[in-house]
Amino acid sequence: MKTFNKKTVENIDVNNKKVLVRCDFNVPMQDNKNITDDRRIRAALPTIEHLLEKGASIILMSHLGRPKGEAKKEFSLEPVSERLSQLLDKSVIFSDDDEVLGNKTKLIAKDLKPGQILLLQNMRFRKEEEENDTDFSKELASLGDIYINDAFGTAHRAHSSTAGIADFLPSAMGYLIAREVKVIDEVLNAPQRPLVAILGGAKVSDKIGVIENLLNTVDTLLIGGGMAYTFIKGMGYEVGQSLLEEDKIDLAKELIIKSKEHNVELLLPIDVVVAEKFDASAKHYITSIKDIPKDMMGLDIGEKTRKLFEEKISSASTVIWNGPMGVFEMPAFAKGTEAVAASMAKSNAKTIIGGGDSAAAAEMLGYSDKMNYILTGGGASLELLEGKMLPGIEAIENI
Ligand code: AMP
Numbered sequence: 001m002k003t004f005n006k007k008t009v010e011n012i013d014v015n016n017k018k019v020l021v022r023c024d025f026n027v028p029m030q031d032n033k034n035i036t037d038d039r040r041i042r043a044a045l046p047t048i049e050h051l052l053e054k055g056a057s058i059i060l061m062s063h064l065g066r067p068k069g070e071a072k073k074e075f076s077l078e079p080v081s082e083r084l085s086q087l088l089d090k091s092v093i094f095s096d097d098d099e100v101l102g103n104k105t106k107l108i109a110k111d112l113k114p115g116q117i118l119l120l121q122n123m124r125f126r127k128e129e130e131e132n133d134t135d136f137s138k139e140l141a142s143l144g145d146i147y148i149n150d151a152f153g154t155a156h157r158a159h160s161s162t163a164g165i166a167d168f169l170p171s172a173m174g175y176l177i178a179r180e181v182k183v184i185d186e187v188l189n190a191p192q193r194p195l196v197a198i199l200g201g202a203k204v205s206d207k208i209g210v211i212e213n214l215l216n217t218v219d220t221l222l223i224g225g226g227m228a229y230t231f232i233k234g235m236g237y238e239v240g241q242s243l244l245e246e247d248k249i250d251l252a253k254e255l256i257i258k259s260k261e262h263n264v265e266l267l268l269p270i271d272v273v274v275a276e277k278f279d280a281s282a283k284h285y286i287t288s289i290k291d292i293p294k295d296m297m298g299l300d301i302g303e304k305t306r307k308l309f310e311e312k313i314s315s316a317s318t319v320i321w322n323g324p325m326g327v328f329e330m331p332a333f334a335k336g337t338e339a340v341a342a343s344m345a346k347s348n349a350k351t352i353i354g355g356g357d358s359a360a361a362a363e364m365l366g367y368s369d370k371m372n373y374i375l376t377g378g379g380a381s382l383e384l385l386e387g388k389m390l391p392g393i394e395a396i397e398n399i
Contacts, residue, residue: 006181006396007172009047009148014056016114018144021047021174022161022392024151024377025062025080033079040153041083043376047150047174048088048117057112059144060084060092060119061161062151069127071098081119093118100126101139109143123161130159137164150174153377155392166395173396176376181393183352183373184384188217192317192350198309198340200225201323201357204248208255209386210322215258220265220316222309224301224325224336231256231268232289240274241297267312271302273326273333280330300326301336309336313343322354322382328361337361345370354381 023044028036035041044060051058067075081094093116095105100121112118123129128136137160141147147169149155154162155177173181187195197218199207204227214221223231226243233239234252259266268289274296275284286302287293301309313319321344325336337358344351345367352373353359359375362368375381383390 005398006393007399008178009050009172009174011399012146012148012170012172014051014054014146017056017146018059018109018112019051019056019146019148020059020061020140020144020165020169021051021148022151022154022165023060023062023174024153025060025077025084026064026153027080029079035079035083038083038087040376041080041087043176044150044174045087047148047176050175051148052115052117055114056146057114058117059109059112060117061123061140062119063124063129063154063161064122065124067122067124069124069130071121071125075122075124077119077122084117084119088117090117095120097121098125101136101143106143123159129161130157132158132160132164134164134167136160138168141165141168144169147171148174149392149396150176151392152177152180152375152380154380155377155390156380156383156388158391162392163395166397171396173393177393179373180375180377180381181384183375184381187318187320187352188213188385188387191217194219194316195318195320196220196222196312196316196349198222198224198313198319198321198325199323200227200325200337202226202243204230204245204252207323207382208248208251209388210382211255212258213385213387215255215262215264218264220267220312221259222267222312224269224305224309224340225323227323228269228272228301229298232292235268237289238292238294239298240292240294242272242274242292243297267308269298269301269305270308271304272298273300273302273335275299275333278327280332282332284332299330300333301339306336306339310339310343313340313349314347316347316349318350318352319344319347320352320354320385321358322385324357324361328364334361334365338365341365341367354378354385
């Protein structure tokens with residue numbers, strides 16, 4: 001992966017320029033107006049503040065939810081403009097335009113002065129957005145002089161506002177994308193060693209590409225969660241009622257062989273918490289992976305495995321984690337996930353959480369403040385970890 005050759009917001013002169021910035025303001029809302037978690041809006045502030053300081057006028061673009069190419073009021077970005085205005089302590093012009101790029105919006109954009117901010121209506125009110133339609137991308141580009149992509153959560157999508165627009169304007173990455181890309185780039189290409197990766201979550205099939213790519217770079221790979229049982233089965237043990245992807249057993253065996261070829265220490269659970277059923281109050285106990293009863297299911301890693309994983313984490317210099325070790329939503333099966341989060345929080349290593357459920361788990365268990373990096377885009381960070389170049393980053397100009 002080569003990403004460091006892409007321009008960032010610091011490599012581009014924005015003074016007196018109209019800068020179009022693609023943000024990820026896809027925030028959760030109650031009753032279509034009360035924002036329940038504004039972290040994505042806050043995450044966009046460094047780029048916006050930098051542009052203001054450098055004398056730009058700013059045109060912000062985002063999507064919200066899935067209006068599927070139609071103007072639907074419940075997906076309006078108006079609540080975002082209000083919250084953004086509070087956070088910046090500055091007025092934000094919101095163009096409530098069903099066409100997104102109607103005449104009224106074009107006029108506001110044309111008159112925008114340095115220091116002013118305009119937020120466009122939900123990009124996905126126009127079907128052309130997700131089609132990455134060239135004319136629409138060009139029309140969007142005509143509003144400004146420079147394009148900045150700062151929407152990491154949608155960087156793996158080739159849409160007009162995330163990729164197509166960059167064909168028509170000088171472009172750069174915003175601080176948010178640049179930071180996430182740098183963290184992953186360092187893990188893949190120049191990590192502080194030992195580098196330990198921890199993978200969990202429900203399915204092997206979702207993470208095959210990540211495992212294969214990480215085998216080229218990690219020193220140790222720890223596998224837990226539901227996905228571990230396909231490996232355990234591949235090692236010749238019975239897994240009872242645990243999650244199992246029959247069609248991936250051979251692949252799991254191949255990955256075990258590959259890890260040896262790459263001199264990667266691949267560690268699977270040695271014991272697990274088995275339960276009678278998938279239920280928070282189900283009877284459960286810890287057993288070796290060699291003795292999982294036919295009628296029980298593994299819902300967490302066991303105590304010996306927790307200790308083993310903790311040791312590996314505590315002696316690492318870089319730790320990257322994606323996917324819970326068990327059904328952390330149920331307290332009885334959260335201990336493995338908590339052990340991983342706690343030892344990462346304690347360690348002096350550079351600690352990175354790769355989005356999605358592990359970020360939610362760390363937050364729920366109270367450890368998120370102690371991590372060095374929590375990547376924001378689940379899908380996008382997994383694709384980068386697979387070694388793929390994302391369309392929203394590829395579109396940006398090289399330095
Ligand atoms: P993912 O979206 O692939 O990261 O998977 C996260 C989900 O996997 C969480 O909701 C966990 O409850 C679930 N999970 C983790 N371990 C297990 C397991 N052993 N059995 C069933 N589900 C699991």
